[in-house]
């Protein structure tokens with residue numbers, strides 16, 4: 001892992017009225033890592049993601065991305081940086097009146113100055129990259145399963161060849177087999193495309209199968225950010241309950257079984 005973070009968050013503050021969500025929060029994201037961001041409901045995982053990608057102006061602190069504080073830039077320059085992000089929101093809906101290829105072609109027409117034919121051709125490549133069959137390109141979102149729609153939304157977030165991928169609860173609503181396949185896809189894409197991934201999740205299986213490090217949000221800040229083993233060994237009560245409760249134990253057992261199978 002490189003020593004230079006691709007994203008640095010320092011002393012971040014976020015509040016909504018009198019409700020303080022983050023206070024003096026700091027976090028680093030390193031190139032090509034998959035960082036899992038976990039924490040109880042309402043601890044501000046999505047707000048943190050939105051602050052980093054520029055959708056939620058923080059009340060304090062500093063965020064640098066690719067070494068640059070984006071709030072210091074004029075809008076046009078900021079937009080060039082933001083095109084290096086791919087974001088898959090929790091309810092990352094596609095336009096229902098457009099086919100998958102039309103959905104994915106949109107950002108390419110808007111930001112990459114491609115004509116419709118070129119954009120749709122590239123869109124079909126992005127769809128293939130996320131494991132969708134060729135015939136899915138002409139389909140509408142309503143004709144597809146939840147897992148396929150998630151893949152298409154991921155394809156759209158990859159449309160402009162981002163360097164950093166932000167995923168908010170990507171496996172929420174998927175069945176366990178679909179979720180496991182999606183987890184595998186994230187790792188494959190990171191390896192193939194050299195992506196850096198900021199992954200908000202509640203899914204312990206996802207943490208165990210995809211993440212290089214895990215950051216735990218608690219008490220308005222990042223309580224700990226480290227490898228899974230080290231984080232799971234932390235004595236904080238929420239961490240203990242999360243990693244060592246019944247679901248945590250099941251995820252560890254599944255991981256061990258998977259490792260044994262891989263060894264043959």
Ligand SMILES: Nc1ncnc2c1ncn2[C@@H]1O[C@H](COP(=O)(O)OP(=O)(O)OP(=O)(O)O)[C@@H](O)[C@H]1O
Pocket residue numbers: 016021039040041042043044045046047048
């Ligand atoms: N635009 C907003 N206006 C007011 N409050 C907000 C806004 N966005 C988020 N919040 C509040 O900030 C807190 C953190 O929200 P956030 O969605 O980041 O939590 P989370 O950790 O992602 O939760 P979950 O795991 O349930 O998705 C919540 O109490 C939420 O109600």
